[in-house]
Each structure stands twice: as C-alpha cells, then as structure tokens.
Amino acid sequence: MRGTVLYAPGDVRSEIVADPTLKEPTDAIIRTVVACVCGSDLWPYRGANELKRPMAMGHEYVGVVEEVGSDVRGIRPGQYVIGSFFASDNTCPNCVAGYQSACVNVRSVYGCQAEFARIPQADGTLVALADAPDAERLPSLLAASDVLGxxxxxxxxxxxxxxxxxxxxxxxxxxxxxxxxxxxxxxxxxxxxxxxxxxxxxxxxxxxxxxxxxxxxxxxxxxxxxxxxxxxxxxxxxxxxxxxxxxxxxxxxxxxxxxxxxxxxxxxxxxxxxxxxxxxxxxGPAPVRRFLPDLIDRVLTGRIDPGRVFDLTLPLAEVSQAYQAMDERRSIKALLQP
Amino acid sequence: MRGTVLYAPGDVRSEIVADPTLKEPTDAIIRTVVACVCGSDLWPYRGANELKRPMAMGHEYVGVVEEVGSDVRGIRPGQYVIGSFFASDNTCPNCVAGYQSACVNVRSVYGCQAEFARIPQADGTLVALADAPDAERLPSLLAASDVLGxxxxxxxxxxxxxxxxxxxxxxxxxxxxxxxxxxxxxxxxxxxxxxxxxxxxxxxxxxxxxxxxxxxxxxxxxxxxxxxxxxxxxxxxxxxxxxxxxxxxxxxxxxxxxxxxxxxxxxxxxxxxxxxxxxxxxxGPAPVRRFLPDLIDRVLTGRIDPGRVFDLTLPLAEVSQAYQAMDERRSIKALLQP
CATH class of the missing domain: 3.40.50.720 (NAD(P)-binding Rossmann-like Domain)
Structure with a gap:
C-alpha cells in the first residue's frame, strides 16, 4: 500500500510499504478515508525531535473498518470510525476519569498517512458512526480526531x-x-x-x-x-x-x-x-476520546465546521508537499486523500 | 508599645517602638489579643530574602478594634476582629472573584507581633465576631488568619x-x-x-x-x-x-x-x-479573606481545632525565642501573648 515515511529532517516520502496486519487480538485494521498532517509532525520534520529510525507518519484518521482481531467486540468491518492519536482501553481508572491519553495501556497510533492503518485497542479507541457520513463532513470529522479534540x-x-x-x-x-x-x-x-x-x-x-x-x-x-x-x-x-x-x-x-x-x-x-x-x-496530550462522541455529534448536526482549518487538499502521494506547505506556514493544515 | 523588629538574619528583637497611627481614612488600629510567628517569617530570619531595612514583623492577629479612620463603615471600636496578611478592599473584581490576595488595592499587613497594629482597608480586610470569643478558641481563630486559610x-x-x-x-x-x-x-x-x-x-x-x-x-x-x-x-x-x-x-x-x-x-x-x-x-498567596467567615464559624462551633498547631506559647517580649524554636524545628508554630 502507499504510506508515508520520514527518513530524516526534511526528508518525508510517499512510498509503497507493507500493508498493516493484526498484531494483537484487540487490533483493528482500517482503510483510511481521509488523513492529514499534524503540527506535531513538523517537530521531527524540522529536526526538533531525534529520529532513531525511519518513522511511519500520521495519527489522524477517518476510516472504514476492514478487519478486526478476535477480541474486538464493539467494532465491526464496514463501519465508519474515528479515533484519537492515542489508543486506549477506555476502561482503566484513568480512562474512566476522562484521561484516555494517560490510559494505563496506552498505545500510540501511527502510520495513518497511508491507505490502511492498524488501530490498537479498537474497542476502546474507535468511535463508530451510525452511517456513512456525507463527503462534505469528512474534513470536520477528521479534525475531531486530533486538532478539534x-x-x-x-x-x-x-x-x-x-x-x-x-x-x-x-x-x-x-x-x-x-x-x-x-x-x-x-x-x-x-x-x-x-x-x-x-x-x-x-x-x-x-x-x-x-x-x-x-x-x-x-x-x-x-x-x-x-x-x-x-x-x-x-x-x-x-x-x-x-x-x-x-x-x-x-x-x-x-x-x-x-x-x-x-x-x-x-x-x-x-x-x-x-x-x-x-x-x-x-x-498535556489531549484525551480526545473523552470528547469524541460529543464532537462528532456537533459536526454531524452541522453545529460546527472545524474542517475549515484544512486549507490545502492533496493526494496522499503528494504528502511531501503537504509537509512543505505547513512547514513554510503557507498552509494551516493539509488534508490527504488516499 | 512593645513590637518586634528584624534587624538582620538571626537578629530579631522585642523592643519599644512607636504606636501605630491611622494613616489613611480606611485604616483601623487594633489592640492585638494574640499574635504569632509564621513559617514565612523564617525566610528573612534565615537570610533567604534580602533585608533592605529593619522590618516590623508579624502579619497574623486576633485583635480588638481601638480606633477607626473616618471612612470606615462596617468596623467599630470594641469589636473582636480577625483579618488576613493582605489587606483588601473586598469590592474590586479580583476580590469579588474570591482572590482578595490579588486585590487591585492590596496592601501588606505587618507589625502585628506587637501590642497594637494598623490594619489598612479595615472594612474589606477585617471580619468582626459577634461577641468576645472564649479564651480557648483564640489559638484557633488566630490560626484562621493565616495558616488555616x-x-x-x-x-x-x-x-x-x-x-x-x-x-x-x-x-x-x-x-x-x-x-x-x-x-x-x-x-x-x-x-x-x-x-x-x-x-x-x-x-x-x-x-x-x-x-x-x-x-x-x-x-x-x-x-x-x-x-x-x-x-x-x-x-x-x-x-x-x-x-x-x-x-x-x-x-x-x-x-x-x-x-x-x-x-x-x-x-x-x-x-x-x-x-x-x-x-x-x-x-499563590492564599485569599484567606474568601474563607474567613466560614473558617471562623467552623472554629466557633468547635468543629475544627486548628489552634493545636501552636505547640509553644510565649510572652511577646520573648519573641526571639519563638523564632529560634521554629527555626530549629523544635516548635511547629509559636503563639505570642502581648
């Protein structure tokens, strides 16, 4: 599949990488419908964080579930889903207190600037929509997965x-x-x-x-x-x-x-x-999961339109231009279409 | 009158100083019934704060009003009063929001390790008791003026x-x-x-x-x-x-x-x-005034007994021993009797 890899500061590439697979029985694999570049992706892109190895980029997503692990109960293939950049079980004391980004079983989500992505702890992490959303709502739903939250x-x-x-x-x-x-x-x-x-x-x-x-x-x-x-x-x-x-x-x-x-x-x-x-x-890192159901509701009812922060839309293959435009502050935020 | 002056680190003296007088029409003069030494008094006593000139010590007090300025409306001579270490008008936006220690007209209270003290902005600063309190409640009322608050x-x-x-x-x-x-x-x-x-x-x-x-x-x-x-x-x-x-x-x-x-x-x-x-x-510096009425009530009804933090009682004239005992952690907090 097509994915995005950061090799060194300033060197981000769209390339063919291995498809993600289920690693744990609580995982889901999603097909990304829309993805984007985050302001925090610019830290390693600019060399502010040390890069020990090539990095699969992207942690914001709206997707359709392709496959779920054997322990996943609430999420099923075909559903439109949104989640946060931290995977959480949503049942531990920190999650229950509304700090899912401090889940005792927290996992990072990565590699979402790609055609497919693996989402750990799918039941806790993902919020499923009742129906396929209108295309015009997609940018705002995508915004909910990180910047809005x-x-x-x-x-x-x-x-x-x-x-x-x-x-x-x-x-x-x-x-x-x-x-x-x-x-x-x-x-x-x-x-x-x-x-x-x-x-x-x-x-x-x-x-x-x-x-x-x-x-x-x-x-x-x-x-x-x-x-x-x-x-x-x-x-x-x-x-x-x-x-x-x-x-x-x-x-x-x-x-x-x-x-x-x-x-x-x-x-x-x-x-x-x-x-x-x-x-x-x-x-701290936002517990986006706490707010997601409410935010999705506000987006789907048309009450808010945070998707307007995307002022650049590019095909996934042109991801390096998205980084460049954001780095140079020519773009607030760039949406990627797989 | 007898007062307390810090001349240099370690050099605190009980001596005869001028009686305080009304400086502003919003001032009150109180006769101190009980006073004490604060943990924060130990900072300059230990030389942690620079001392530019001799310092009149003490900012915790239960007193009886002796005299009030011409603009004082709610406080009158003869009342037992308690106040905080910051004088506040209790009417500015910060006071109304409960941050009297950030009053836009905030003044420091000092010189209370003495027989008499001047309290600025008496109407805003002081809380008057309905009656003379039982002697056994005095330490707890004194505690309310700073450490409890x-x-x-x-x-x-x-x-x-x-x-x-x-x-x-x-x-x-x-x-x-x-x-x-x-x-x-x-x-x-x-x-x-x-x-x-x-x-x-x-x-x-x-x-x-x-x-x-x-x-x-x-x-x-x-x-x-x-x-x-x-x-x-x-x-x-x-x-x-x-x-x-x-x-x-x-x-x-x-x-x-x-x-x-x-x-x-x-x-x-x-x-x-x-x-x-x-x-x-x-x-930050506690807005004690916000809590005072409630704290006084809890003390007078015998619900709490914070005065037990005073494990040393000395005549005002022996104030230097009070500083010494607290500095050496032989005493938690020393009460002074004028």
Missing amino acids: TGWYAAVAGGVEPGVTALVVGDGAVGLCGVIAAKELGAERIVVMSRNPARQQLAREFGATDIVEERGDDGVAVVRELTGGIGAGAVLECVGTGESMRQALHSGRPGAMVGIVGVPHGVEISGDDLFRTHVGVQG | TGWYAAVAGGVEPGVTALVVGDGAVGLCGVIAAKELGAERIVVMSRNPARQQLAREFGATDIVEERGDDGVAVVRELTGGIGAGAVLECVGTGESMRQALHSGRPGAMVGIVGVPHGVEISGDDLFRTHVGVQG
Whole structure:
C-alpha cells in the first residue's frame, strides 16, 4: 500500500510499504478515508525531535473498518470510525476519569498517512458512526480526531465557562479549533493572538471577538487593556514555547487556568510567576476520546465546521508537499486523500 | 508599645517602638489579643530574602478594634476582629472573584507581633465576631488568619472534593491545617508526607489516614502504591522547594491539581513534567479573606481545632525565642501573648 515515511529532517516520502496486519487480538485494521498532517509532525520534520529510525507518519484518521482481531467486540468491518492519536482501553481508572491519553495501556497510533492503518485497542479507541457520513463532513470529522479534540481540551483545562473572556494563544489549527471550543462552551469574548490575516479571518468566523497582533509583554498589555486591567478568565495555550507560556500566564486574571496543549519544547515555568499571578496551568496530550462522541455529534448536526482549518487538499502521494506547505506556514493544515 | 523588629538574619528583637497611627481614612488600629510567628517569617530570619531595612514583623492577629479612620463603615471600636496578611478592599473584581490576595488595592499587613497594629482597608480586610470569643478558641481563630486559610486554599486549589485521595506535602503548620481542610472538604483518604513523629501524630488526629516518610522518587513510589498505581486525586504543596514541587507533581493522578501555597524559592517547573503527567498546578498567596467567615464559624462551633498547631506559647517580649524554636524545628508554630 502507499504510506508515508520520514527518513530524516526534511526528508518525508510517499512510498509503497507493507500493508498493516493484526498484531494483537484487540487490533483493528482500517482503510483510511481521509488523513492529514499534524503540527506535531513538523517537530521531527524540522529536526526538533531525534529520529532513531525511519518513522511511519500520521495519527489522524477517518476510516472504514476492514478487519478486526478476535477480541474486538464493539467494532465491526464496514463501519465508519474515528479515533484519537492515542489508543486506549477506555476502561482503566484513568480512562474512566476522562484521561484516555494517560490510559494505563496506552498505545500510540501511527502510520495513518497511508491507505490502511492498524488501530490498537479498537474497542476502546474507535468511535463508530451510525452511517456513512456525507463527503462534505469528512474534513470536520477528521479534525475531531486530533486538532478539534485538542483545542477542546485546551478550553476545558483552561476553564472556559459561560460568560468568560477566553484568550487563545496560537493561531494554528489547534488554536483555531480552540476558538470553536471556547465559543461552544459559552465564552462571551474570545481574544486570539495572531499576526496572520487569513488566520485572523478564520478565527473571527469561528467566533473570535478580538485579535491581538502584539507579542510578549506588549501582547500581555493589550490583553489587560481589553479586560479592564484584570486579565482573561480562561487561557488556551496552543503553541508550547517558553514565550507563549509566559504570555499565557501573564495574561490570565487571578484564578484563571491556562490549558496547555502545545507540546512544550524546553519550557520551564517559573514557580514565582505562577505564585504571583494566581494563574494555574493544566494540560498535556489531549484525551480526545473523552470528547469524541460529543464532537462528532456537533459536526454531524452541522453545529460546527472545524474542517475549515484544512486549507490545502492533496493526494496522499503528494504528502511531501503537504509537509512543505505547513512547514513554510503557507498552509494551516493539509488534508490527504488516499 | 512593645513590637518586634528584624534587624538582620538571626537578629530579631522585642523592643519599644512607636504606636501605630491611622494613616489613611480606611485604616483601623487594633489592640492585638494574640499574635504569632509564621513559617514565612523564617525566610528573612534565615537570610533567604534580602533585608533592605529593619522590618516590623508579624502579619497574623486576633485583635480588638481601638480606633477607626473616618471612612470606615462596617468596623467599630470594641469589636473582636480577625483579618488576613493582605489587606483588601473586598469590592474590586479580583476580590469579588474570591482572590482578595490579588486585590487591585492590596496592601501588606505587618507589625502585628506587637501590642497594637494598623490594619489598612479595615472594612474589606477585617471580619468582626459577634461577641468576645472564649479564651480557648483564640489559638484557633488566630490560626484562621493565616495558616488555616492557607491550608484551606491549598485544598481548594488542589481540587479536594468528597471521596478523593488527598496528598499533603509538608508537615508544617500550613500542611497540618491542609489536613484539616482536606478532611472538612470530604477527602476519603489523606496521605501526609512527614518524618517527624509529633507532627505525624497531630496529622493523624486532624484526619490523616496514611503517613509517608520516604522522600523524592521513593516517596512518589509509596504514594503510587497506596493509590493502586494511579496517584493522588488532589495534592496540597505546602513547602515551596523544587524537590517538594516535583514530588507533588509526580504523585498526582492524571487530571489532579497541585495547590501550591508554599512560597516558591527558586522553583522552576518543567513544562515537560506538567505535560506528561496531566497534573495541573495552581496557587499563590492564599485569599484567606474568601474563607474567613466560614473558617471562623467552623472554629466557633468547635468543629475544627486548628489552634493545636501552636505547640509553644510565649510572652511577646520573648519573641526571639519563638523564632529560634521554629527555626530549629523544635516548635511547629509559636503563639505570642502581648
């Protein structure tokens, strides 16, 4: 089948690889209907993570079940399914508490920028749709499998509740989906930090009420000005750098939380900053599975359209162009058609 | 009047100083009925904070109002009052949100290890009792003015709720009051990290169900073992060192919060640790004023007895011995009688 392999920083290739097979009796094999490139795929692509061996890329998917292992009970061939980038049993104490990304039997999902993929712990990981979805819903369902679920978690961990002023740090696909989440969860005002006109525009269409172009202390000052000197009541940190974290912390009002979903790269948070601001921090790899049924429902009823973050669609064979476009920030997020 | 002045690390003196006077029309002057030494007083006493000039010590108090400024409306001479170490107007947006320690007009209270003290913003800061309290309640009311309110905030910020397993890091007066708070807020199991037999005993009497003597990774391992491998559901960090913070973070279950109330001294929190553990952090100088009416009520009805953290009582004139005893950990907390 056709798959995607990263060999070295900047060297990602579409090539013919072995078909995935059932390895454990809890596995499923899916035929991918749509896949995409994630912002986090850019870390190894840019050389920020060490690459020990060639890496089968891709962890976002909408698929049709081809085959299931002998222990799979709830998922069956022919179903349209969506899952998250972490496979989880959905029954352990962490899963039951809503932290499926910390499942005691957590497994990574990989190799989904391909025609077929193996999904571990299919019963716990996959959510099946009742019917084949309309083609126009596919991008939004695909977004639910990662960026929407991640933005949603940023909003939940950031404590968005009705009437709050939410601040979204980051205008990537996750930040933009965070705007959707903040709006759906009832934020009255949604401030987005962005310098990119196209992303600003999409943020506004998703529900942003204010755009802040300034960064660092200047950006913090503008957010404070917008909030009567007090700060934002909920902050979504969707970048993961030291600068974005400081900006997030200093922009929150006392008692606000910062939901962190941008994978931190070398970020140290000053205890003194945390203490003096009374702003809290919580996050991690999003437990997308917790939110998936609700998110799928919001997509299928047409309430939200997160698929609009895909501004580039390419055949799977042209995956390297997708990486390039995202790396150069010419594209927010690229959808791949197998 | 007799007051307490810190001249240099280790050099704290009881001496005759000028009586406090009304400086602002919102001030009150109180006669202190009981005062005490705070764990945070030990930071400058030990030389951990720079001392630019001699410092009038003390910020915990139960007093009787002597005189009020012309703008004070709700507080009047003769009332027994309790307040926090931060004076607050109790009307600004931060106060209304329950963060009086981040009041936009916040003032420090100081010089309470003395016969009289000036309390700024009396209307917002002080809570008056209906009647003169029984002498036996005074230590517990005094505890409410700081250590109990601080331990309570650690429990609230740490997310203690009915049924949870709470972990208390720190066996000082704040940690011990954190045990009281965790119990009152419904924790089913309360694990306390302590190596001191007397403090362990008091912790148990306050409601601790398990004591962990190990520290660092060994301590984390024991907490995990006690919680079925998952971690504590709520963590109270009542120390403020890098080691205690790491221990707190690594002992929480995914989704748990660490309430931090120990003033961080040079603590950096690894973004990677936060991210991988799914454990959140929130805290700061406790908004004691938020909790005071409730805490006073619990004390006056005899429901809780936090005054038991005072294991040394001295006349105000012997304050230097109080500092010494606490510095050498011979005393948990020393009460001063003017």
